Amino acid sequence: MSRPTIAGVAREAGVSVASVSRVLNGLPATDEMIERVQRAVDELGYVPDARARSLNGMARGYADGLVISPLRVDEDLIKSIRECEVPVVVAGSVPAKAGVDTVRANSPKGMLLAVEHLVSRGRRRIAFLNGPADTVPGEARAKGFADALRAHDLQPAAIAEAADFTFAAGRATAPTLLGKQRIDAVIGANDLLAVGLMHELAAAGLQVPGDVAVVGMDDSELAEQCFPPLTSVNLGSAERGRRAAELLLARIEDNSRAPRRIVVQPSLSVRKSTP
Amino acid sequence: MSRPTIAGVAREAGVSVASVSRVLNGLPATDEMIERVQRAVDELGYVPDARARSLNGMARGYADGLVISPLRVDEDLIKSIRECEVPVVVAGSVPAKAGVDTVRANSPKGMLLAVEHLVSRGRRRIAFLNGPADTVPGEARAKGFADALRAHDLQPAAIAEAADFTFAAGRATAPTLLGKQRIDAVIGANDLLAVGLMHELAAAGLQVPGDVAVVGMDDSELAEQCFPPLTSVNLGSAERGRRAAELLLARIEDNSRAPRRIVVQPSLSVRKSTP
DNA sequence: GTGAAAGCGCTAACAA
DNA sequence: TTGTTAGCGCTTTCAC
Numbered sequence: 001m002s003r004p005t006i007a008g009v010a011r012e013a014g015v016s017v018a019s020v021s022r023v024l025n026g027l028p029a030t031d032e033m034i035e036r037v038q039r040a041v042d043e044l045g046y047v048p049d050a051r052a053r054s055l056n057g058m059a060r061g062y063a064d065g066l067v068i069s070p071l072r073v074d075e076d077l078i079k080s081i082r083e084c085e086v087p088v089v090v091a092g093s094v095p096a097k098a099g100v101d102t103v104r105a106n107s108p109k110g111m112l113l114a115v116e117h118l119v120s121r122g123r124r125r126i127a128f129l130n131g132p133a134d135t136v137p138g139e140a141r142a143k144g145f146a147d148a149l150r151a152h153d154l155q156p157a158a159i160a161e162a163a164d165f166t167f168a169a170g171r172a173t174a175p176t177l178l179g180k181q182r183i184d185a186v187i188g189a190n191d192l193l194a195v196g197l198m199h200e201l202a203a204a205g206l207q208v209p210g211d212v213a214v215v216g217m218d219d220s221e222l223a224e225q226c227f228p229p230l231t232s233v234n235l236g237s238a239e240r241g242r243r244a245a246e247l248l249l250a251r252i253e254d255n256s257r258a259p260r261r262i263v264v265q266p267s268l269s270v271r272k273s274t275p
Numbered sequence: 276m277s278r279p280t281i282a283g284v285a286r287e288a289g290v291s292v293a294s295v296s297r298v299l300n301g302l303p304a305t306d307e308m309i310e311r312v313q314r315a316v317d318e319l320g321y322v323p324d325a326r327a328r329s330l331n332g333m334a335r336g337y338a339d340g341l342v343i344s345p346l347r348v349d350e351d352l353i354k355s356i357r358e359c360e361v362p363v364v365v366a367g368s369v370p371a372k373a374g375v376d377t378v379r380a381n382s383p384k385g386m387l388l389a390v391e392h393l394v395s396r397g398r399r400r401i402a403f404l405n406g407p408a409d410t411v412p413g414e415a416r417a418k419g420f421a422d423a424l425r426a427h428d429l430q431p432a433a434i435a436e437a438a439d440f441t442f443a444a445g446r447a448t449a450p451t452l453l454g455k456q457r458i459d460a461v462i463g464a465n466d467l468l469a470v471g472l473m474h475e476l477a478a479a480g481l482q483v484p485g486d487v488a489v490v491g492m493d494d495s496e497l498a499e500q501c502f503p504p505l506t507s508v509n510l511g512s513a514e515r516g517r518r519a520a521e522l523l524l525a526r527i528e529d530n531s532r533a534p535r536r537i538v539v540q541p542s543l544s545v546r547k548s549t550p
Numbered sequence: 551g552t553g554a555a556a557g558c559g560c561t562a563a564c565a566a
Numbered sequence: 567t568t569g570t571t572a573g574c575g576c577t578t579t580c581a582c
Contacts, residue, residue, distance in 0.1 A: 290552080290553085291552070291553045291554075292553090292554095293552070293553060293554075293555095294551085294552060294553075297551090297552085303551070304551065304552085305551065305552090308551080308552080327558090329558095330558045330559070330560090331557080331558050
């Protein structure tokens with residue numbers, strides 16, 4: 001009643017299990033052998049057991065390699081990566097001396113794009129709605145915002161820190177920003193925060209982009225679907241994923257190659273939330 | 276250099292592999308045995324190999340049971356379910372005679388809730404923006420819409436069929452609906468279609484809900500996040516998932532119990548897109 | 551309560 | 567080219 005095994009196929013075909021295994025793995029065999037095995041396999045509806053198959057040969061475990069995107073990078077992590085049985089590619093920031101393939105975004109540059117855009121549209125009183133500043137993205141974006149404003153000789157109009165990177169937190173924290181001195185633009189640390197803020201702007205009777213321009217970050221589907229559609233910084237997440245996969249494949253192919261460090265450049269998707 | 280095995284642990288602890296296996300699986304053993312094995316495990320940083328572990332004992336494969344949500348149900352499917360080595364619960368509609376545990380939504384009832392709500396708000400010229408009608412949800416919702424209107428002695432104001440259940444398709448198809456005779460309400464077959472439509476309404480200078488009320492289906496996060504927030508039929512997807520899991524667990528526990536057929540009732544999340 | 555040994559389904563030497 | 571056989575890491579009788 002249970003699934004047929006390779007032994008059953010061998011019996012049915014009147015050959016050895018080794019021959020069945022060979023045919024199944026495309027190793028050299030006579031046409032007649034292939035024919036007989038194939039017939040038995042079809043007959044029995046045989047499907048190889050992936051567990052048993054992966055049990056042999058040290059290299060072939062569950063995964064042949066790993067792409068990880070750590071929230072926190074410390075010595076322990078780097079040590080683990082070095083000791084890992086399979087190649088590891090890091091999507092995120094890791095010191096060059098770790099000697100590991102990495103792909104990362106350039107969020108300071110992204111912030112700069114957002115600020116430049118707002119400035120070019122005549123906005124000067126720019127606020128920032130961040131998520132928790134003690135997270136990797138929170139910290140990077142806070143710094144990026146400060147640097148970008150400085151590059152334009154501007155002072156932050158206001159800065160608020162939401163409890164997390166969610167729509168609800170964005171709504172809850174937005175009033176902090178609006179209560180302060182007049183602002184004419186807000187950058188959200190991600191699209192969810194930005195959209196949460198837009199709801200509060202509407203509730204306060206403020207027009208987007210007329211009274212306040214809004215820029216998000218991530219260029220998610222929500223940015224396209226919300227109303228008005230949200231101008232958003234595209235940090236290249238899709239491309240980062242693709243590049244990480246490429247690096248990993250290349251390293252699995254040849255583990256001796258020198259580590260590469262790729263930085264994916266951001267772009268700005270301009271929509272109706274900015275003038 | 277490779278991972279320690281149970282044999283290594285046994286050697287380190289000075290006991291047999293069988294004893295290590297027993298301790299690891301919480302089978303009876305003396306305190307001293309447990310102590311020694313535990314120490315060796317910690318020492319070596321041993322982690323059991325799940326592949327090898329699952330190789331024994333027929334019942335324990337990759338999965339102990341399945342919840343499936345088929346797009347199409349035919350004889351072949353039912354046959355496969357019957358022949359499956361592990362219990363199967365179907366999230367969706369299957370004939371009672373199949374004798375399988377099922378959980379399903381009540382989308383006709385959901386349509387009724389939407390129509391009732393719109394009627395109670397004084398709307399009479401109700402249109403329907405469907406996805407492809409040759410899909411299970413598309414067909415069910417089309418029928419549900421027709422029945423719900425009939426129950427209220429109304430004629431459909433207009434019906435359109437988008438190429439798929441996406442935001443883009445919603446936008447693309449919306450003009451078909453708006454070009455027709457005046458409508459004062461639209462029901463979208465899901466939230467994405469409804470939100471796509473809302474964008475076109477805005478583009479056409481129509482107010483929501485002032486000129487046209489809009490109701491979506493799925494009660495997704497988007498319904499809450501879009502603007503104005505979208506009234507949406509909640510078909511209980513979360514609860515259906517929970518109930519399906521419960522049924523499966525119960526059946527794994529006792530495979531002799533009679534099949535159960537659960538129907539999760541819908542509710543309406545009323546938001547600003549309806550008056 | 552513990553250890554020795556026989557598998558689980560498959561692959562990979564090694565011989566023939 | 568093929569068959570025989572020894573494992574892969576673990577669980578599970580079955581004696582002790």
